[in-house]
């Protein structure tokens with residue numbers, strides 16, 4: 532079952548582009564990544580899903596219901612963490628969280644304490660006295676306190692130190708194990724790689740690819756580095772699928788995409804001293820992909 536269904540969603544800001552013809556689905560129980568550089572349209576898509584802004588054309592459904600028509604009802608089951616958090620500075624953290632909880636008409640006090648413990652957040656402090664990272668933690672607790680069925684995160688980790696990021700990721704994975712669906716928007720590919728099963732790539736307002744993280748890496752090039760007993764002529768590895776070929780002394784390196792046996796055959800008739808074959812990082816894949824799209 533699809534928890535999110537986006538069909539041909541377009542949003543323009545006057546004459547400025549927001550997003551163009553965006554379509555993708557997020558299945559129940561998935562952690563779905565949404566990646567793209569700054570200004571690509573991630574926030575616009577998420578804000579449209581939350582009916583904070585209205586689409587110019589196209590439609591979006593959450594839990595099978597139209598996002599605009601059923602906005603208030605849908606939002607009760609969504610936890611949202613915006614990229615920037617703003618608060619009334621004079622309030623105490625606990626009062627702000629209790630106020631947020633009052634919208635859900637259920638007792639969230641136990642969950643608030645649990646989440647504050649996990650995220651190491653002092654509930655008695657005034658918002659005014661918190662660092663940027665601690666304000667971000669308030670946003671996290673605020674987004675999760677009502678145990679939503681769907682969590683939407685817009686660049687969630689900015690301002691969190693690595694230890695807190697890890698705790699936050701563990702928390703999200705735990706929620707996901709309990710059945711919560713997660714839409715995870717980010718331009719930090721390593722965190723998308725860590726967290727998500729599938730990913731939609733957005734560029735200049737348009738979706739350019741939707742893939743499983745594993746396929747994204749497998750269907751792409753591998754980094755080869757080969758050390759040999761004597762210098763190899765550059766032409767020797769000049770075969771289909773090889774790029775970025777570099778010969779330095781007795782070592783050859785290149786990127787390869789294709790049937791790996793072609794390379795193994797070549798290697799079987801030369802004297803190899805050492806061999807490294809590496810999976811590219813998602814960053815490499817992504818950059819490569821973007822260049823191809825240029």
Ligand SMILES: Nc1ncnc2c1ncn2[C@@H]1O[C@H](COP(=O)(O)OP(=O)(O)OP(=O)(O)O)[C@@H](O)[C@H]1O
Pocket residue numbers: 544547548549550567568569570571572573574575576614686718
């Ligand atoms: N209120 C607005 N008025 C005019 N243009 C806007 C507005 N909000 C967003 N845009 C434009 O829409 C496009 C998409 O922006 P959006 O904030 O959705 O991107 P993003 O992928 O979330 O980027 P970032 O990671 O920088 O937040 C950009 O070109 C941006 O300039």
